[in-house]
Amino acid sequence: MAAGHDEAKGNGFVGWLPVLLSAGIFAFFLQFLPQIAAGDTLRVEWAWAPSLGVALSFLVDGLSLTFALLISGIGTFVLLYSNSYLAGHPQYGRFALYLFSFMLSMLGLVLSDNLIGLFVFWELTTLTSYLLIGFDNESPKARRSALQALLLTGAGGLAMLAGLILLGAVGGSFEISQLVPQAEAIKGSGLYVPILILILAGTFTKSAQVPFHFWLPNAMAAPTPVSAFLHSATMVKAGVYLMARLHPVLSGTELWFWTLTIFGAVTAVFTSVLSLRQDDLKQALAYSTLMALGTLTMLLAPSSGYAITAFATFLVVHSLYKAALFLVVGCVDHGTGTRDADLLGGLARFMPFTAFTAALAGLSMAGLPPFIGYIGKELIYANTITAGDAATFVTVMALAANALMFAVAGVVALRPFWGKRGDTPLEPHEAPWPMLAGPMVLALLGLAFGLMPLLAEVNFTTPTVAAILGDAEKAKHLHLWAGVNTELMLSLATFAIGGLLLALYRPVRRFLEAADAATPSFDNGWDNILDALYRAAKWQTGILQSGNLQRYLFTIFATFVVAVGGTLLLKDAVNLGVALDDMNSPRHWPELVLIVAAALVTASSRSRMLAVAALGVQGIAVALIFISFGAPDVAITQLLVETLVVVLVAVAMLSLPFLDERGKNDRRPKDMVLAVLCGVVVSAVLIGVLQGPLDLRLTDFFETTAAPEAFGRNIVNVILVDFRAIDTFGEIAVIVVAALSAYALLRTTDSSRDRDEEEEELS
Amino acid sequence: MNSLILRVASRYLAAILLVFSIYMLFRGHNEPGGGFIGGLIGATGFILYAVACGTREARATLRVDPQSLAMSGLAASLLSAFASALFRDAPFTGQWLFLGATEGSKGIPVSTVILFDIGVYLVVLGAILMLVFAMEEEI
Numbered sequence: 001m002a003a004g005h006d007e008a009k010g011n012g013f014v015g016w017l018p019v020l021l022s023a024g025i026f027a028f029f030l031q032f033l034p035q036i037a038a039g040d041t042l043r044v045e046w047a048w049a050p051s052l053g054v055a056l057s058f059l060v061d062g063l064s065l066t067f068a069l070l071i072s073g074i075g076t077f078v079l080l081y082s083n084s085y086l087a088g089h090p091q092y093g094r095f096a097l098y099l100f101s102f103m104l105s106m107l108g109l110v111l112s113d114n115l116i117g118l119f120v121f122w123e124l125t126t127l128t129s130y131l132l133i134g135f136d137n138e139s140p141k142a143r144r145s146a147l148q149a150l151l152l153t154g155a156g157g158l159a160m161l162a163g164l165i166l167l168g169a170v171g172g173s174f175e176i177s178q179l180v181p182q183a184e185a186i187k188g189s190g191l192y193v194p195i196l197i198l199i200l201a202g203t204f205t206k207s208a209q210v211p212f213h214f215w216l217p218n219a220m221a222a223p224t225p226v227s228a229f230l231h232s233a234t235m236v237k238a239g240v241y242l243m244a245r246l247h248p249v250l251s252g253t254e255l256w257f258w259t260l261t262i263f264g265a266v267t268a269v270f271t272s273v274l275s276l277r278q279d280d281l282k283q284a285l286a287y288s289t290l291m292a293l294g295t296l297t298m299l300l301a302p303s304s305g306y307a308i309t310a311f312a313t314f315l316v317v318h319s320l321y322k323a324a325l326f327l328v329v330g331c332v333d334h335g336t337g338t339r340d341a342d343l344l345g346g347l348a349r350f351m352p353f354t355a356f357t358a359a360l361a362g363l364s365m366a367g368l369p370p371f372i373g374y375i376g377k378e379l380i381y382a383n384t385i386t387a388g389d390a391a392t393f394v395t396v397m398a399l400a401a402n403a404l405m406f407a408v409a410g411v412v413a414l415r416p417f418w419g420k421r422g423d424t425p426l427e428p429h430e431a432p433w434p435m436l437a438g439p440m441v442l443a444l445l446g447l448a449f450g451l452m453p454l455l456a457e458v459n460f461t462t463p464t465v466a467a468i469l470g471d472a473e474k475a476k477h478l479h480l481w482a483g484v485n486t487e488l489m490l491s492l493a494t495f496a497i498g499g500l501l502l503a504l505y506r507p508v509r510r511f512l513e514a515a516d517a518a519t520p521s522f523d524n525g526w527d528n529i530l531d532a533l534y535r536a537a538k539w540q541t542g543i544l545q546s547g548n549l550q551r552y553l554f555t556i557f558a559t560f561v562v563a564v565g566g567t568l569l570l571k572d573a574v575n576l577g578v579a580l581d582d583m584n585s586p587r588h589w590p591e592l593v594l595i596v597a598a599a600l601v602t603a604s605s606r607s608r609m610l611a612v613a614a615l616g617v618q619g620i621a622v623a624l625i626f627i628s629f630g631a632p633d634v635a636i637t638q639l640l641v642e643t644l645v646v647v648l649v650a651v652a653m654l655s656l657p658f659l660d661e662r663g664k665n666d667r668r669p670k671d672m673v674l675a676v677l678c679g680v681v682v683s684a685v686l687i688g689v690l691q692g693p694l695d696l697r698l699t700d701f702f703e704t705t706a707a708p709e710a711f712g713r714n715i716v717n718v719i720l721v722d723f724r725a726i727d728t729f730g731e732i733a734v735i736v737v738a739a740l741s742a743y744a745l746l747r748t749t750d751s752s753r754d755r756d757e758e759e760e761e762l763s
Numbered sequence: 764m765n766s767l768i769l770r771v772a773s774r775y776l777a778a779i780l781l782v783f784s785i786y787m788l789f790r791g792h793n794e795p796g797g798g799f800i801g802g803l804i805g806a807t808g809f810i811l812y813a814v815a816c817g818t819r820e821a822r823a824t825l826r827v828d829p830q831s832l833a834m835s836g837l838a839a840s841l842l843s844a845f846a847s848a849l850f851r852d853a854p855f856t857g858q859w860l861f862l863g864a865t866e867g868s869k870g871i872p873v874s875t876v877i878l879f880d881i882g883v884y885l886v887v888l889g890a891i892l893m894l895v896f897a898m899e900e901e902i
Contacts (some may be wrong), residue, residue, distance in 0.1 A: 144856040200851055632795040640803035651898045710860060711872060712792035721880045725855035729840050736833045739890035746897040
């Protein structure tokens, strides 16, 4: 990662500006803390598309403020860290821009009170995440991972959009704060099940629940600070956030409880097993993040005070230790040139500060006292043993996941730093202070909150519980020692199993590797789905896009005849009883004769030139009709367009093959039938239109207002350039785009390229 | 097309058509005409010239690329949309100035609406010439 650019040069101004900006954002949110801790909420709103009920409205309550502080705080450290980690990278400016944009999108997401606004920010995080995962865009692996994350979370996001719109329609508002009082009506509505399924499709893909989990470990192709920020501390928690945010609206049903419990529990256990199997430290952390996401989902299933307090605590716990550990792994990678668990060992002598930080974060992850991680784990158990019908299931699952996490914490945070010195590509050296500051502060916060649980309780967990359950009284207290109870026994069991796994690390991992190789991989399944999609696209393109222009035209006109003619017949709308009095006067006969004769010549001529000229005559005759009915503007336009069409077609014809003189493969009978049918359908439609009463209100309006208000007597022109100017602007934009496209097509053929080269040689 | 008569005549005809096209453009607001029709007539003039004397000479006479012509037309129309923002009106609201207006006489009207129509004229002229020149050169 660090190779190939000049580290000594640094990134200068571009490196420091985003750090300062995000520190400012953090300070801005910090000032709300006392107010929110006291039980207040803040709401601001700007109209965006009022006619659609879409507003940019932002709500600061316990839940959103906790997230906002995590995002901006960790964001500041990550930007500071990146400035050293990618020092002198030629594209650092771009990187910082992506990362900072991501941070703003994420803040918008957690603060939005409007469902549509939230969705827009949600998709912005998907896009910025795509850019960040694919930052190393010369690596095919990074590109593939980026696309996979984009497609998977994008598809989930689209399903979620449908769910959010349904939710807004059922609840009568897009403001989440106004949906909360409607919760009972929404849960009672027939659309509740589709709403829930669609929204969970979005949150489960975003928060990488099994079976959508595989994109997250692949997303580790991103630079390490990105993984620390997006793929552990913030973005992947967006799905969890939305479930928490909509908890008051959607939770409390059997469907909600069992869906979240089962998906969460399975994700937590399955991925923590996979986590232990990894040899790359970063991959191990990625899978352990999935375990945390599963646990958080599981904790949102019930509505009890224990569950939600445990959710709020574990959210903070995990963000602190996981961001710290990712950044530590980045330091190790930076200092030794490898992240392979088998190569690393005894680094504490060379990287004492990194080792110290890793130990602090690792102990919190393992759930040992006196770290906040211990409190989080106790609360999880307190929730699982009170989970009613599901108590046994979730307790066993939580025990398994936590024990595995204990072992993974040992593998990631202890083994590389202690014991025998490993064989690393680089001589190990300590990371510079900007890379150590972030992880150390985060790890120390984990210890501080553990020693002073009241600090976390007052500022974060209780306000978050109040935001989700609507009642601060339901929040449970955070304390290190609650006496000898079931939770403590479960904790001791966790440590015992975890310790055993750690002691038997090598055989366990060999066993897991064998088991993993024997089971089908989700990642390959994804490839198969994509391949099938590509094949289907190729197959239908082959059918629809034959490349034969005549067939295209035939298909288009045949579709027109079937669609319009079929509708006319089905709706019984054919009514030919129109009085053609206007056309009875003999002065129109010459025009009619001209039109019919020209049409016959066009259809029967064996020379293209004659056919095109006859077509032009026919158009001019139509223009004559326009003139005789007093529409000079239309007539002039028709006349000029006919002229130009004849010129264009005549020019184009010079490079067409000659007509089939002997009448073999003559398409004409078929084409003639279609042409006649087209004519009949269009005539029927026009005659049908004439039957209806003519509404002259618009005509009257334009006639009376054109001269006094728009200073013009030619109504047609006044409509074009004044009353309907924006439509005209759209049309001329289309003209330019169409002409440029056609021009590009003409210019990319071989003959013109050859001539251009010749011209260059001549000049 | 190698016809001396056509070549000589086309010089005069093209010039007349161009003058006529501008006349149609400016009278459009009150009489039949306007930017669209004007642009079509102008394009006919240049096409006639290109058919008689070749596209290379027609391009040289036009001096600017048809693409630039079309794009600047689009820009002119967009400018007329933004101009109304200066007067705190909605986009494309026509702004009028009557130069030398006196009691009983409107004077010479100048407006953002004519700027918009000039944009339409340039777009139509540029787009058609872009296509016709490219097709003629293709053969």
